[in-house]
Amino acid sequence: xxxxxxxxxxxxxxxxxxxxxxxxIQYGITALLFLFLGFSLMMVMRWQLAYPDTAVPxxxxxxxxxxxxxxxxxxGNLPADLYNVFGAMHGTIMIFLxxxxxxxxxxxxxxxxxxxxxxxxxxxxxxxxxxWVYFVGGVVMLxxxxxxxxxxxxxxxxxxxxxxIATTGQTYxxxxxxxxxxxxxxxxxxIIVTIVQLRxxxxxxxxxxxxxxxxxxxxxxxxxxxxxxxAAGIFQLMDRVFxxxxxxxxxxxxxxxxxxxxxxxxxxxxxxxFWFLAHPEVYxxxxxxxxxxxxxxxxxxxxxxxxxxxxxxxxxxxxxMSFLVWAxxxxxxxxxxxxxVFFQTTTMIISVPSVIILTCFMLSLWGGSIxxxxxxxxxxxxxxxxxxxGLTGLPLGLSTPDIHLHDTxxxxxxxxxxxxxxxxxxxxxxxxxxxxxxxxxxLNETLGKVHFYFSFIFMNGLFxxxxxxxxxxxxxxxxxxxASYAHAQEFLHWNVVxxxxxxxxxxxxxxxxxxxxxxxxxxxxPNPDPNPWNATTVEWTDTTSPPLGHGNFEKTPxxxxxxxxxxxPGESTDFTPQxxx
Amino acid sequence: MxxxxxxxxREDTGLYNSKLGIWLFLASEIMLFxxxxxxxxxxxxxxxxxxxxxxxxSIIHLLKDTIPHAxxxxxxxxxxxxxxxxxxxxxxxxxxxxxxxxxxxxxVCALIFLVVKYFxxxxxxxxxxxxxxxxxxxxxxxxxxxxxxxxxxxxxxLAYLWGPGISMWNSEPERFTNRIEVAGLYWHFVDLVWIFxxxxxYLLN
Amino acid sequence: xxxKNLGHHITNYRNVFIYLLIGTALTVIASYVDFNVKDSIAGxxxxxxxxxxxxxxxxxxxxxxxxSEKKMIYWILMLTVFFLVLLLFIPLxxxxxxxxx
Numbered sequence: 095x096x097x098x099x100x101x102x103x104x105x106x107x108x109x110x111x112x113x114x115x116x117x118x119i120q121y122g123i124t125a126l127l128f129l130f131l132g133f134s135l136m137m138v139m140r141w142q143l144a145y146p147d148t149a150v151p152x153x154x155x156x157x158x159x160x161x162x163x164x165x166x167x168x169x170g171n172l173p174a175d176l177y178n179v180f181g182a183m184h185g186t187i188m189i190f191l192x193x194x195x196x197x198x199x200x201x202x203x204x205x206x207x208x209x210x211x212x213x214x215x216x217x218x219x220x221x222x223x224x225x226w227v228y229f230v231g232g233v234v235m236l237x238x239x240x241x242x243x244x245x246x247x248x249x250x251x252x253x254x255x256x257x258x259i260a261t262t263g264q265t266y267x268x269x270x271x272x273x274x275x276x277x278x279x280x281x282x283x284x285i286i287v288t289i290v291q292l293r294x295x296x297x298x299x300x301x302x303x304x305x306x307x308x309x310x311x312x313x314x315x316x317x318x319x320x321x322x323x324x325a326a327g328i329f330q331l332m333d334r335v336f337x338x339x340x341x342x343x344x345x346x347x348x349x350x351x352x353x354x355x356x357x358x359x360x361x362x363x364x365x366x367x368f369w370f371l372a373h374p375e376v377y378x379x380x381x382x383x384x385x386x387x388x389x390x391x392x393x394x395x396x397x398x399x400x401x402x403x404x405x406x407x408x409x410x411x412x413x414x415m416s417f418l419v420w421a422x423x424x425x426x427x428x429x430x431x432x433x434x435v436f437f438q439t440t441t442m443i444i445s446v447p448s449v450i451i452l453t454c455f456m457l458s459l460w461g462g463s464i465x466x467x468x469x470x471x472x473x474x475x476x477x478x479x480x481x482x483x484g485l486t487g488l489p490l491g492l493s494t495p496d497i498h499l500h501d502t503x504x505x506x507x508x509x510x511x512x513x514x515x516x517x518x519x520x521x522x523x524x525x526x527x528x529x530x531x532x533x534x535x536x537l538n539e540t541l542g543k544v545h546f547y548f549s550f551i552f553m554n555g556l557f558x559x560x561x562x563x564x565x566x567x568x569x570x571x572x573x574x575x576x577a578s579y580a581h582a583q584e585f586l587h588w589n590v591v592x593x594x595x596x597x598x599x600x601x602x603x604x605x606x607x608x609x610x611x612x613x614x615x616x617x618x619x620p621n622p623d624p625n626p627w628n629a630t631t632v633e634w635t636d637t638t639s640p641p642l643g644h645g646n647f648e649k650t651p652x653x654x655x656x657x658x659x660x661x662x663p664g665e666s667t668d669f670t671p672q673x674x675x
Numbered sequence: 676m677x678x679x680x681x682x683x684x685r686e687d688t689g690l691y692n693s694k695l696g697i698w699l700f701l702a703s704e705i706m707l708f709x710x711x712x713x714x715x716x717x718x719x720x721x722x723x724x725x726x727x728x729x730x731x732x733s734i735i736h737l738l739k740d741t742i743p744h745a746x747x748x749x750x751x752x753x754x755x756x757x758x759x760x761x762x763x764x765x766x767x768x769x770x771x772x773x774x775x776x777x778x779x780x781x782x783v784c785a786l787i788f789l790v791v792k793y794f795x796x797x798x799x800x801x802x803x804x805x806x807x808x809x810x811x812x813x814x815x816x817x818x819x820x821x822x823x824x825x826x827x828x829x830x831x832x833l834a835y836l837w838g839p840g841i842s843m844w845n846s847e848p849e850r851f852t853n854r855i856e857v858a859g860l861y862w863h864f865v866d867l868v869w870i871f872x873x874x875x876x877y878l879l880n
Numbered sequence: 881x882x883x884k885n886l887g888h889h890i891t892n893y894r895n896v897f898i899y900l901l902i903g904t905a906l907t908v909i910a911s912y913v914d915f916n917v918k919d920s921i922a923g924x925x926x927x928x929x930x931x932x933x934x935x936x937x938x939x940x941x942x943x944x945x946x947x948s949e950k951k952m953i954y955w956i957l958m959l960t961v962f963f964l965v966l967l968l969f970i971p972l973x974x975x976x977x978x979x980x981x
Contacts, residue, residue, distance in 0.1 A: 213679075218678070279700075279703050283696055286699055291691075291695060292678070314959075317699055318702060318959070318963055322707070322709065322710035322967060323710075324710070325711050325713075329817065338813035340714065340718070355807065356807060358718065359813075360717055360718060360721055366717075366967075366970075370967055418966070421970070430973075430975045432973075432978045433973060689950040694953075702956055702957065706960065709967045712968060713968050717971050717972065756943055757896075757943075761890070761893065764889060764893075768886060860944055863943040863944045867936050870936050870939065874911070875928075875929075878907065878908065878911035879911065879921060879924055879925045880921075
């Protein structure tokens with residue numbers, strides 16, 4: 095089945111490859127670079143928040159260069175206009191160019207075909223196309239940084255009317271988004287068809303690893319929720335390019351003058367279409383992370399994951415419900431009470447399956463002989479962090495406390511607890527866990543543990559004070575961190591704590607980057623252990639590390655049992671491969 | 676390396692890969708046009724008069740003149756859908772000549788549709804009814820424009836299947852027939868969207 | 881698929897074509913009719929959309945073969961249509977003040 099015998103050119107093999115494994119790694123590398131960029135923007139912003147209007151150390155000249163290019167005045171400090179750009183682009187890059195591509199594009203692409211025993215994705219050429227469309231979208235976003243007026247500066251939510259009248263960067267943002275949305279749509283259709291059609295013989299629905307389930311639900315969310323945002327993006331492009339008034343109400347006054355447009359539009363329309371995507375998007379971020387954790391936890395507790403069926407049903411229900419809660423982001427838009435009651439009820443309902451999933455993971459630990467490997471540490475760290483993220487979401491989902499908390503740092507804290515220690519920890523767990531599969535080399539455990547402990551500490555140092563500030567009423571998106579507001583004064587010192595945590599968090603990533611590079615450069619053992627973690631799923635047991643060339647399997651696997659048969663009584667080993675008869 | 680179920684049906688789902696793929700694509704298209712229609716509903720219900728009155732007054736009288744064009748275009752699209760499905764039947768009957776004739780008709784119909792659309796657009800723009808004129812015009816141009824882009828995309832794909840793509844008929848006839856079915860599903864969807872655009876944009880004002 | 885079956889298909893497609901033409905004619909005629917609903921064109925909108933829905937159904941069921949499709953496709957479409965309805969109508973209910981009447 096392997097194609098590796100006949101020579102492929104460098105370009106066909108590594109750049110324009112149709113092999114899902116190569117595409118997965120392409121996604122992974124690109125997305126990691128974008129994550130780094132998004133994080134760097136944040137580190138500069140944290141300087142401005144801790145020490146407003148003072149020159150940024152180390153990269154000050156770079157900030158001044160960019161500010162000059164964009165036409166903002168700067169003496170090496172981060173001017174407010176550029177702060178807005180950084181804020182908007184931090185969110186955009188982290189979510190649409192970083193986390194989604196790595197967790198769906200990289201992990202989904204690389205692992206789904208291997209875990210279900212398929213030779214490749216269902217549409218290999220389409221797969222390549224989705225990566226390159228994503229790449230183009232990323233380039234458009236990057237180019238926009240160098241425009242006069244800078245990149246998009248209306249927040250990652252791009253609310254009109256502000257975004258309708260913003261500088262050219264916003265137009266680039268919209269074009270970039272159309273590319274990214276198209277890429278996600280193509281990629282997720284591919285994943286669904288692969289899972290439905292290419293499961294190996296005997297791989298029934300209830301024998302799928304939970305990771306595959308999470309990718310399936312996620313892909314459905316992407317297919318059905320992204321198009322309305324694409325429609326909204328097209329409307330906003332029309333508003334900006336052709337002067338239409340989809341999002342501009344009549345009589346809008348800007349700078350003391352009535353804006354010369356026909357009016358008759360509705361800013362709320364954007365919010366509807368945006369949040370119709372963006373709420374399911376939250377589950378796009380977290381569900382595949384949960385999928386990774388299920389694999390890691392079962393493997394490292396050496397026992398079946400607790401409540402496999404509950405996990406599957408919860409994930410499916412979660413996906414379904416995520417379409418019914420979007421207006422909890424819009425409680426303050428003057429909606430009727432009936433509507434807010436409906437949406438806060440659905441919001442409370444959707445927390446139930448999340449809690450079930452978290453509970454299943456916690457109960458899986460009970461009675462297990464836990465191996466404290468690096469991926470497991472990240473999984474263990476994930477549980478309380480995601481728990482905090484989830485619990486802090488409840489007050490936001492109820493319309494009354496939301497009046498106080500809306501648009502404060504509390505929202506930022508809540509969201510980052512879900513996505514940063516939530517999703518990013520899952521991503522780290524996944525990288526440490528599957529790195530030996532991708533390369534045939536194990537990452538260094540000691541460096542991994544150093545990476546984990548320090549990341550864990552500084553993530554909390556970074557996000558916990560946000561909750562305190564938010565409860566104190568400090569608004570988000572203030573370029574001076576609240577310094578000009580009387581009520582924020584007693585919370586200002588937290589800005590320094592958070593900023594140092596952010597920079598130290600960056601330092602904590604050095605062992606990780608060093609570990610990656612050092613391991614990649616190290617010699618590979620001639621015959622690496624294909625299954626170093628003693629796992630049961632197909633990708634570990636039926637193929638080499640890294641898997642064979644295009645085609646994955648020497649012999650098409652046939653599946654005989656469920657995914658998590660660890661410590662089965664009467665077996666000679668404590669793991670029973672899915673393909674063992 | 677061969678991807679399984681490219682041509683043959685998978686037993687438990689009864690589908691070949693691209694059939695499922697195109698339906699997922701159409702599902703996302705439904706949601707895309709859903710977003711567009713949702714905007715139409717929200718903006719229309721929020722407007723005091725429909726179509727709104729702008730700088731050049733209301734489009735309503737001009738619109739009455741274009742009903743014959745739009746009706747003609749509706750018939751043309753329906754016809755193209757029928758010839759599309761007949762092209763698929765022709766392949767099932769292994770009649771390549773008939774296939775080329777039917778698919779050719781579909782492409783010609785699509786081109787006629789675009790030409791009529793062009794005259795419609797230029798007439799409106801000439802009279803000052805540009806997208807920025809009012810929210811009706813904005814919706815009109817965005818919705819029909821996006822639909823028009825779908826027609827253009829369809830023409831590209833169908834022209835390929837009519838011309839160079841036909842070589843697959845000799846090597847893998849069944850796979851080629853599947854391709855026509857899948858392309859047809861897309862084409863019928865574009866027709867279906869027009870069936871809704873026609874009354875909401877031209878008739879019910 | 882046998883040839884006899886195909887012949888049946890062809891007759892069916894021809895019939896659907898005729899129905900669609902009739903539907904188009906009806907919807908144009910209907911748009912000129914005053915349905916006598918007070919001060920509004922709600923009646924015309926209802927009739928127009930009803931005809932469009934019937935036409936859409938004919939296309940989907942016959943040309944797109946939805947009258948005899950596999951279960952998986954139906955599931956996906958049902959899910960899609962459910963979310964579509966939400967997307968279309970929830971924004972309209974924005975001012976709803978009470979869930980009970």
